[in-house]
Amino acid sequence: xxxxxxxxxxxxxxxxxxxxxxxxxxxxxxxxxxxxxxxxxxxxxxxxxxxxxxxxxxxxxxxxxxxxxxxxxxxxxxxxxxxxxxxxxxxxxxxxxxxxxxxxxxxxxxxxxxxxxxxxxxxxxxxxxxxxxxxxxxxxxxxxxxxxxxxxxxxxxxxxxxxxxxxxxx
Numbered sequence: 001x002x003x004x005x006x007x008x009x010x011x012x013x014x015x016x017x018x019x020x021x022x023x024x025x026x027x028x029x030x031x032x033x034x035x036x037x038x039x040x041x042x043x044x045x046x047x048x049x050x051x052x053x054x055x056x057x058x059x060x061x062x063x064x065x066x067x068x069x070x071x072x073x074x075x076x077x078x079x080x081x082x083x084x085x086x087x088x089x090x091x092x093x094x095x096x097x098x099x100x101x102x103x104x105x106x107x108x109x110x111x112x113x114x115x116x117x118x119x120x121x122x123x124x125x126x127x128x129x130x131x132x133x134x135x136x137x138x139x140x141x142x143x144x145x146x147x148x149x150x151x152x153x154x155x156x157x158x159x160x161x162x163x164x165x166x167x168x169x170x
Contacts, residue, residue: 039150040150040166040169043146043150043166044163044166044167046128047135047144047146047163047166048163049124050114050119050124050128050135050137050144051137051142051143051144051163053122053123053124054137054138054139054142054144055142057083057086057087057122057139058139058140058142060081060083061073061077061078061081061083061087061139062139062140064077064080064081065077066078066081066083067110067139067140070109070110071108071109071110071140072090072109072110073087073090073112073139085117085118085121086118086121086122087112087118087139088112088113088114088115088118088137089112089113090111090112091111091112091113091136092109092111093105093106093111093136093145096161097136097145097147097161097162100145100160100161100162100164100165101138101141101143101145101162102141102143104141105138105141105143108138108140108141110138110139110140110141111136111137111138112136112137112138112139113134113135113136114134114135114136114137115129115134116129119135130148132147132148133146133147133148134147135147143162143163143164144162144163145161145162145163146161146162146163146166147161149161149166150166150169
């Protein structure tokens with residue numbers, strides 16, 4: 001009698017362990033997707049805040065006549081406005097990022113790099129950036145690009161760097 005009860009107990013234990021393993025696998029998969037989605041939405045929200053600031057600054061810079069004919073900023077006018085430590089460093093946008101911006105922004109020479117210093121100077125928390133991350137901004141179009149970007153779990157081959165491409169992922 002004890003042998004048959006022992007066999008039933010082991011069978012029930014094995015079935016219980018299998019069911020728990022299946023539930024754990026499903027839960028881990030859902031949690032990973034939720035965490036990835038949360039990271040993407042946080043990144044988008046932060047980039048939208050930066051974009052709003054960039055557009056506002058762009059309007060001020062345009063109103064004050066701080067753009068040269070090429071679209072680059074006149075440093076004297078930037079200083080007069082009080083934006084010297086806020087506009088960032090003038091750069092040429094890397095081809096890795098150019099593929100994801102508008103045609104107007106692709107051909108422009110109006111990109112500026114925002115690091116932790118520029119974020120802080122513009123009233124943001126420097127913790128919005130990861131260690132090596134920077135934002136690239138275009139004051140005339142209001143476009144924002146992240147140097148680290150976003151890679152979806154489903155499609156690890158596609159990297160999204162521009163704000164618009166990240167929004168389109170959703």
